[in-house]
Amino acid sequence: MEALHQTLTLCRWNYLSLRARLRNASVVVFGFFVVVLVFVAVLSVRDGILGSEMRPGTDRLVIVSSSHGSLDASALDAVNQAPGVARMNSEPETAATAFGALVIRNWRPDMLGLASILAIDTSRVGVLPNFRVVEGRMMRPGFNEMMMGEGARQIYPEYLAGRTIPWRHRKWTVVGVYSTGSVTRDSRFLVDLRQFQDATKAGATFSGVDVRLLSPGAFSRFKKYMEAQPNLGAVVKTMAEEDEEVGKQFRVILALADGVITILMAAGAIFAALNIMYANVASRSGELAVLRALGFSRFPVLAAILSEAVLLALAGGVIGVALAVIAFGGLETSTLMGGWLVSFRLAITPSAIFIALLLALGMGVAGGLFPAIRAARQPVAAALREG
Amino acid sequence: MTDSALVFAGFRRHKMRTLFTVLSVTVAFAIFLVLATLYNGFAGLVNYGRAQRLDVWSDGFGKLPVHYAAKIASIDGIRAVAYQISIFGHFRAPGNDVSVVGVPFAQYMAVYPELSVTDTERRAMLADRRCAIAGAPLAKKMAWKIGDTIPVAGGPPQKNGGTTWHFRLCGIFRSTLPDSFMQNLVAHYEYLNDGMADASARDQVDQIVVMTGNARNVSRVARTIERKFANAQPTAMALPEGELYLSVVKSFGDVGAIVTWVGLAVFLSMLLVTGNAMSNSVRERLSEFALLRALGFSRRRLAWQVMRESGWIVGVGAGLGLVLGWRLCLMMAPSVENVLPFFVVNPQAVAIAVLLAAFFSILTAIVPAQRITALPVADTLRRI
Numbered sequence: 079m080e081a082l083h084q085t086l087t088l089c090r091w092n093y094l095s096l097r098a099r100l101r102n103a104s105v106v107v108f109g110f111f112v113v114v115l116v117f118v119a120v121l122s123v124r125d126g127i128l129g130s131e132m133r134p135g136t137d138r139l140v141i142v143s144s145s146h147g148s149l150d151a152s153a154l155d156a157v158n159q160a161p162g163v164a165r166m167n168s169e170p171e172t173a174a175t176a177f178g179a180l181v182i183r184n185w186r187p188d189m190l191g192l193a194s195i196l197a198i199d200t201s202r203v204g205v206l207p208n209f210r211v212v213e214g215r216m217m218r219p220g221f222n223e224m225m226m227g228e229g230a231r232q233i234y235p236e237y238l239a240g241r242t243i244p245w246r247h248r249k250w251t252v253v254g255v256y257s258t259g260s261v262t263r264d265s266r267f268l269v270d271l272r273q274f275q276d277a278t279k280a281g282a283t284f285s286g287v288d289v290r291l292l293s294p295g296a297f298s299r300f301k302k303y304m305e306a307q308p309n310l311g312a313v314v315k316t317m318a319e320e321d322e323e324v325g326k327q328f329r330v331i332l333a334l335a336d337g338v339i340t341i342l343m344a345a346g347a348i349f350a351a352l353n354i355m356y357a358n359v360a361s362r363s364g365e366l367a368v369l370r371a372l373g374f375s376r377f378p379v380l381a382a383i384l385s386e387a388v389l390l391a392l393a394g395g396v397i398g399v400a401l402a403v404i405a406f407g408g409l410e411t412s413t414l415m416g417g418w419l420v421s422f423r424l425a426i427t428p429s430a431i432f433i434a435l436l437l438a439l440g441m442g443v444a445g446g447l448f449p450a451i452r453a454a455r456q457p458v459a460a461a462l463r464e465g
Numbered sequence: 466m467t468d469s470a471l472v473f474a475g476f477r478r479h480k481m482r483t484l485f486t487v488l489s490v491t492v493a494f495a496i497f498l499v500l501a502t503l504y505n506g507f508a509g510l511v512n513y514g515r516a517q518r519l520d521v522w523s524d525g526f527g528k529l530p531v532h533y534a535a536k537i538a539s540i541d542g543i544r545a546v547a548y549q550i551s552i553f554g555h556f557r558a559p560g561n562d563v564s565v566v567g568v569p570f571a572q573y574m575a576v577y578p579e580l581s582v583t584d585t586e587r588r589a590m591l592a593d594r595r596c597a598i599a600g601a602p603l604a605k606k607m608a609w610k611i612g613d614t615i616p617v618a619g620g621p622p623q624k625n626g627g628t629t630w631h632f633r634l635c636g637i638f639r640s641t642l643p644d645s646f647m648q649n650l651v652a653h654y655e656y657l658n659d660g661m662a663d664a665s666a667r668d669q670v671d672q673i674v675v676m677t678g679n680a681r682n683v684s685r686v687a688r689t690i691e692r693k694f695a696n697a698q699p700t701a702m703a704l705p706e707g708e709l710y711l712s713v714v715k716s717f718g719d720v721g722a723i724v725t726w727v728g729l730a731v732f733l734s735m736l737l738v739t740g741n742a743m744s745n746s747v748r749e750r751l752s753e754f755a756l757l758r759a760l761g762f763s764r765r766r767l768a769w770q771v772m773r774e775s776g777w778i779v780g781v782g783a784g785l786g787l788v789l790g791w792r793l794c795l796m797m798a799p800s801v802e803n804v805l806p807f808f809v810v811n812p813q814a815v816a817i818a819v820l821l822a823a824f825f826s827i828l829t830a831i832v833p834a835q836r837i838t839a840l841p842v843a844d845t846l847r848r849i
Contacts, residue, residue: 105741112734116727147527179524181702190704190712247695279698330800335503338793339496343731346492349485350738356481357745414716 084374088382096386102354103390109347110394110441114434116343118402120336122424126261127325129425133259135207136317137294141286142304145311148283149174153310157287160303162296171290173202176274180245180267182234191234194418195267197274197284205290206258207317214254219270224250227264228257229421233412246277261422262324262415328415344441351445355387359453366453367461380454387446388439395438399431468766472773479746483778486742490782491789493735494818498790500728501814507714509807516680516707518576519687521673524702528669533694533701537675540689542682545575548670550657554617554630556607563617565597565630565650567657576676579640586636594656596635600647604637611636615650622662630660683707740829743775747833754837755845768834772827779826787818
């Protein structure tokens, strides 16, 4: 009880003296604040992408393509007969798809618009997980109409305003906006497969088949069946696997940069705190010695100094997180992933905040512990004589 | 006692402080170098796209027929046209991956003037259809020597049923391009094409590369190429490399901005930390400086001493920081290379760092030095 009382008294004494040391204290807070801000900012980019790629339903949506290139109607038949395919009104839930590149010239000064087009059998669009129309309407087969993903609308807002997009020597009208909740998949344009085949003169071929399975558990049997098909060269992947691959490199770079830079910056901030805390202890060695002589024991001294460092670090952490939330939270931005422009929203997740505050706490302990130990250990008599 | 000895005596008195201050500077410069290298990684992409060059692809993501190249070559204002097809295999053991690029050799070298081989190598290459040249880093990695026969296993099936393709190493090419552009084994297109068992895979190319005579014509040539194949199957997409790579860099956009802001924040905070440490240290020693003044040291001499102190701290810190940053970049390179092939520390960044260090050391010394110059000697001494 006595120890607690002593600790509280010393802490109070210490905090009250902070006002006199305002400049040094704010340098410490600033150092920690910058580290936490940068840490949270980079994490928000990563989480913005990662969060959207983990969506329900992608583990039972399978994408079949061929190592030989294009597929035709016989391949679609083979898929339709495969085991594990979900059916609705006895129709297999499968959709043929194809891809095209939509390069928009003179999109911005010195910038091409690098977009991709997904062509899909319009009547089967429900196969795509979480697909919904958020604005306007679906494109119609037989018309040169396109839909934009929600991300694509962010990147190319000018095309929604009734402007037509020239592609393959035709003019395409944007009629609506769709969403599936995926950063990469919603940054595309969507057209009807038949119309696409017409425009690209690709005949009746396509590049893949999207398949909805009865359950994720049906995947391995389906895959084995498809790979055993002669002359198909089937490559079978779940959409979850594909999403994982697309974002992977990007995330690796971000994680690496965040890791290296955070460690370096944290080290810098800790050095600064150590410097200031040591100077702080040294300049008050006389006062501390008097307190020790008055009967305060070692632990309260240690606690008072250490808690000051921790408190300053947490203050820096809280300011850093708060500023990150204000400046970056929910910010819509775009970048290049896998060669295409992708729009996403920076996400500051509770776990990121928690880790950031933990980081601040750790930095505070690292910056305060050794100076606190020195303060607690200093020989009372010698310090009194000097002070 | 010399002035330098005085400076070092000052350092020794607060060993911890000196150490931590130096380390803060180390950290700042390490971060600077890592971020500058990251930035270069983006910027390098722009420089790579030669203003005169343009790339032609099928815009359905497939391959193009090789005869497109001849049709493109007949367009006005074109200096050279090359094309390439890639096959993938491994050397000796799976995992020891090799990508082989089949090209029309003479045209390929004309389109990529960045690549260089000796005249002997060039002649040897043109004389033998099984010849191939390897990028210097690839040859080093695989321990290939000129004259070696190189079996690349696990490629596409050949007419004779085998999947192992044999090449003879006739040259090793060098380039100013970074490593990841140099990991190819460049072979003859005809040799690969003629060897393919699958007839539908023959006479196809992944990409056509065009060198125009004048950078001003690039856009016009690109449009002409696209018009030429507008009604063909597949249609072609022609993009000037300069435009494409600049666009790629700009498209990374906000990520680049974040990098810049981080750099700025780190630098400012380090400046603050070092400046603060310096001014603390001077303030503690004000009475000593006053004493030195009383002993006859001039104002200027003492100000110089503070400058020297900060010069040593920043100089040693920056030196260590650049070494550390360079090691970190080497460590990060393998995981970053796929996206940023130009993730290489460049001398310019180091030069800028040195200039910054000089600037930084002067800036941190100015306030304490002024304080000493303006010191009221008698007053200060009285307070000891």
